[in-house]
Amino acid sequence: MTERPSPLADDHTVGAAPGRLQGGVVVVGAGIVGLATAYALARQGVRVTVVDKERSVAAHQTGHNSGVVHSGVYYTPGSLKASFAARGARTMVEFAEQHGIAHEVCGKLIVASSQNQLAALRELERRAGANGVPAVWLDPDQAAEYEPHVACVAALRIESTAVVDYPAVCQVLARLVEQRGGRVLLGREVRRIKVAGRQVEVDTTGETITADHLVNCAGLHSDVIAMMAGLDPDVRILPFRGEYYDVRGPAQNLVRGLIYPVPDPALPFLGVHLTRGIDGSVHAGPNAVLALAREGYRWRDVVPSDVRAALTWPGSWGLARRYWRVGASEVARSASRRMFVASVRRLVPELSPHDVVRAGSGVRAQAVRRSGDLVDDFHIVEADRQLHVLNAPSPAATAALEIGEELARTVISRT
Numbered sequence: 001m002t003e004r005p006s007p008l009a010d011d012h013t014v015g016a017a018p019g020r021l022q023g024g025v026v027v028v029g030a031g032i033v034g035l036a037t038a039y040a041l042a043r044q045g046v047r048v049t050v051v052d053k054e055r056s057v058a059a060h061q062t063g064h065n066s067g068v069v070h071s072g073v074y075y076t077p078g079s080l081k082a083s084f085a086a087r088g089a090r091t092m093v094e095f096a097e098q099h100g101i102a103h104e105v106c107g108k109l110i111v112a113s114s115q116n117q118l119a120a121l122r123e124l125e126r127r128a129g130a131n132g133v134p135a136v137w138l139d140p141d142q143a144a145e146y147e148p149h150v151a152c153v154a155a156l157r158i159e160s161t162a163v164v165d166y167p168a169v170c171q172v173l174a175r176l177v178e179q180r181g182g183r184v185l186l187g188r189e190v191r192r193i194k195v196a197g198r199q200v201e202v203d204t205t206g207e208t209i210t211a212d213h214l215v216n217c218a219g220l221h222s223d224v225i226a227m228m229a230g231l232d233p234d235v236r237i238l239p240f241r242g243e244y245y246d247v248r249g250p251a252q253n254l255v256r257g258l259i260y261p262v263p264d265p266a267l268p269f270l271g272v273h274l275t276r277g278i279d280g281s282v283h284a285g286p287n288a289v290l291a292l293a294r295e296g297y298r299w300r301d302v303v304p305s306d307v308r309a310a311l312t313w314p315g316s317w318g319l320a321r322r323y324w325r326v327g328a329s330e331v332a333r334s335a336s337r338r339m340f341v342a343s344v345r346r347l348v349p350e351l352s353p354h355d356v357v358r359a360g361s362g363v364r365a366q367a368v369r370r371s372g373d374l375v376d377d378f379h380i381v382e383a384d385r386q387l388h389v390l391n392a393p394s395p396a397a398t399a400a401l402e403i404g405e406e407l408a409r410t411v412i413s414r415t
Helices: 032-043 080-099 115-130 140-146 166-179 219-228 249-254 304-311 314-335 337-345 400-413
Strands: 025-028 048-052 103-105 108-112 136-138 154-158 162-164 183-186 190-196 199-204 208-211 213-216 235-247 258-261 273-276 282-285 356-369 379-383 386-391
Touching: 025 032, 025 199, 025 208, 032 048, 032 166, 032 400, 048 166, 048 208, 080 103, 080 162, 080 166, 080 400, 108 115, 108 140, 115 154, 136 140, 140 154, 162 166, 166 183, 190 219, 199 213, 213 219, 213 400, 219 235, 219 356, 219 386, 235 249, 235 304, 235 314, 235 337, 235 386, 282 337, 282 356, 314 337, 314 356, 337 356, 356 386, 379 400, 386 400
Parallel strands: 025 048, 025 213, 048 183, 108 258, 213 386
Antiparallel strands: 103 162, 108 154, 136 154, 190 199, 199 208, 235 282, 235 356, 258 273, 273 282, 379 386
16 A cells, blocks of 8 residues: 655645535544544534544543643744644634633743753754744843742743643534534544545444545554554654653742753653643653553553564664663653652752652653654655554644644545
């Protein structure tokens, strides 16, 4: 079966052919990207069915992140990440305002903790400008006006960064899909996918769904769904667990908003940071350790078939050779509260191990190439009557409404 990267940034107009998909579209995955895509299709009169094996929306990546609406400062100018984030930050906040979803435009600081991080911070300032994101360079005294307890040699202030209740966004999207005649079927695991002529048949635990097109937004299982549909994708999903601590007691007052480090440009993770959520709680994290299950939220969560799939993918070994020192450090930080807090204390030195308690975790679906290279940008592959989202990294939640519109454009234009 032929597969090709999808040119998602083209100028196809969704409204040009409402209802043209007579048999409709089936979307696999009721996370924020899947539901946003279904919503964009339903708004154009397309009959859409969302299926997910879980019994609630936003059960995995969407429901386990820090709730941050990113502004687009980190991303390479011209990349899909950059274009999606800048637009998506605005539309996500507007959507939350329109539907009464809890959110706050609180801004954030990105702080350089040492002189050798200043060049990287300047690069972030340059990227912010290229991506149309207002960013203000601050000296330590100016940074202290926003975060009195932060330690830095310089910082960037990004006013447009926000926090939002992403699970609530998903609940609203699901309701809007159903109001427009779509279906959101939960507790329906996909067992088989067959492309026959001009139709796609998706067998689930509840029924067989026949549609004109399949959109795979299955996140942690997106490569499995692609293989089930007959593809041999050029990437595989490796699950990386991000663990969090909650800051408790008077120490919560040490953090007013969002405090981020300068990220390591060699890694696709932003580093351990401090986030005040919409409920006022303060979270520290996440780290990044390879999970032993696609839904491995704890060390004791082990699925042998997931481990076997990771070990038999050549990219896993290439990744291990390249990042084994980083990986060992992350494992050690996972096991030691003191090491974890030491990372946070680079941002706010007054925090101590006694101020934090272990909280929940999330699992990131990271696509890895056969070579061992981490896929840094969105990776979407087209096949016959199919569209597969095989990598949807941050800012996927931020930009979900924009991504959904682009996926809908692609689906309708190809039919």
